[in-house]
Amino acid sequence: MNIPAPLAVxxxxxxxxxxxQVMGVFSRAINLINQRGEWLTLHRYGQGLSPMGWLLRxxxxxxxxSRLTLGDVVGAVTESPPARxxxxxxxxxxxxxxxxxxxxxxxxxxxxxxxxxLRQIVCEPVGGELAHIQHQLLRxxxxxxxxxxxxxxxxxxxxxSHDDTLTGILLVCAVHGLPVRNFxxxxxxxxxxxxxxxxxxxxxxxxxxxxxxxLHLARARRAEQVLxxxxxxxxxxxxxxxxxxxxxxxxxxxxxxxxx
Numbered sequence: 001m002n003i004p005a006p007l008a009v010x011x012x013x014x015x016x017x018x019x020x021q022v023m024g025v026f027s028r029a030i031n032l033i034n035q036r037g038e039w040l041t042l043h044r045y046g047q048g049l050s051p052m053g054w055l056l057r058x059x060x061x062x063x064x065x066s067r068l069t070l071g072d073v074v075g076a077v078t079e080s081p082p083a084r085x086x087x088x089x090x091x092x093x094x095x096x097x098x099x100x101x102x103x104x105x106x107x108x109x110x111x112x113x114x115x116x117x118l119r120q121i122v123c124e125p126v127g128g129e130l131a132h133i134q135h136q137l138l139r140x141x142x143x144x145x146x147x148x149x150x151x152x153x154x155x156x157x158x159x160x161s162h163d164d165t166l167t168g169i170l171l172v173c174a175v176h177g178l179p180v181r182n183f184x185x186x187x188x189x190x191x192x193x194x195x196x197x198x199x200x201x202x203x204x205x206x207x208x209x210x211x212x213x214x215l216h217l218a219r220a221r222r223a224e225q226v227l228x229x230x231x232x233x234x235x236x237x238x239x240x241x242x243x244x245x246x247x248x249x250x251x252x253x254x255x256x257x258x259x260x
Contacts, residue, residue, distance in 0.1 A: 001067065002075045003042065004060035008084040012051040012209050014038040022072045024158065024197070029053075030064060031158075031197055032074065039200040040076075048212040048225065051088045051204035090174040090208050090218055097175065098245040100221040105242055112239050113161030113232040114154070122242055130239075133162075134247045137169060141178060148187040152202075153194035161236045163198045167214075168240025170205040175218050176248065180206050217241070 003020070020040055024031035029050075030042040041053040044061040056064070068074070108118040115121055115130065126134060133151060140146040148166070155161025173180045183206045184190060190199045204210065210218075213225035214237065227234040 001072070002077060003054070004056060004063070006054040006056055006083045007045060008049060008055040008086050010049055010051050010053050010088050011085045012088060012204060013053060014040055016076045019073050019075055022068050022070055022074065025065065025068055025070065027065070030061075030068065033196070037196075039197055049086060049088065050201070050211045051209040052200050053211075054083075088209050088212065088215060090171065090210055090215060092175060092177045097172075097218065097221065098249050101223065101238065101242050101245055104223045105238060108227070110227055110235040111232060112235045113156065113164075115239070118235055118238065121239065126243070126246070130243060133165065133169075134243055137244065137247060140183065145186040148184060149193055152187065152190060153198075155236070157231060157233065158195055159198040159201060159230065159233055160194055161232060163194055163202060164233045164236035165240035165243070167201055167205045167210070168237040168242075169244040171210055171214050171218060172241055172244035172248065174208040174210075
């Protein structure tokens, strides 16, 4: 069985040719892996596109969904005609993101994976694990050697809650042009700490590459698409966005200038 020709592909996704093993089958996405350990996600049209993703027509996605099971192998060939190629690299300089995110989350009852409702979290002083994450981020941006092993992989799901929160944090760093390619340099191999698919998302995030719902948040201040991600992934990601924005506003933004 071959993967149908996609409507669009991320320019950051693996090359087309080759065989892919089915690792996850969901109503909106199908996760595949090849012999090199590269991840590929097939997305249903209308559900966004990830950095390692291909976007399929709804009927093509449904056809695969009805036939695939875990462990199946599918083939991919060079697309014909060529699909639209999308650059999912974040654009720097989105303004007024803090006011929008804080206002949106203040009225949002969506529950995060570990900390309860977003609207309760943003209306209370940051403490406990969330304060620890902010402190780690501050030290990272100040040039200290930071080990994230006590954060990565915590929580349930295909992408654990803290990993989604770190993705939101890395989005804010990318929007503000902060260097984060070395973010996990002093952390053990992420593959030993969390799921393979979560590693793939974090790998792209430190390179400034994000799923389209996160890019829409950064570019157009649209949080609804992020909130719809996964069971609690969207809420956990928005929590990371808020934590980073609050830290930046309170610590680094003085007299109209960034001071790192």
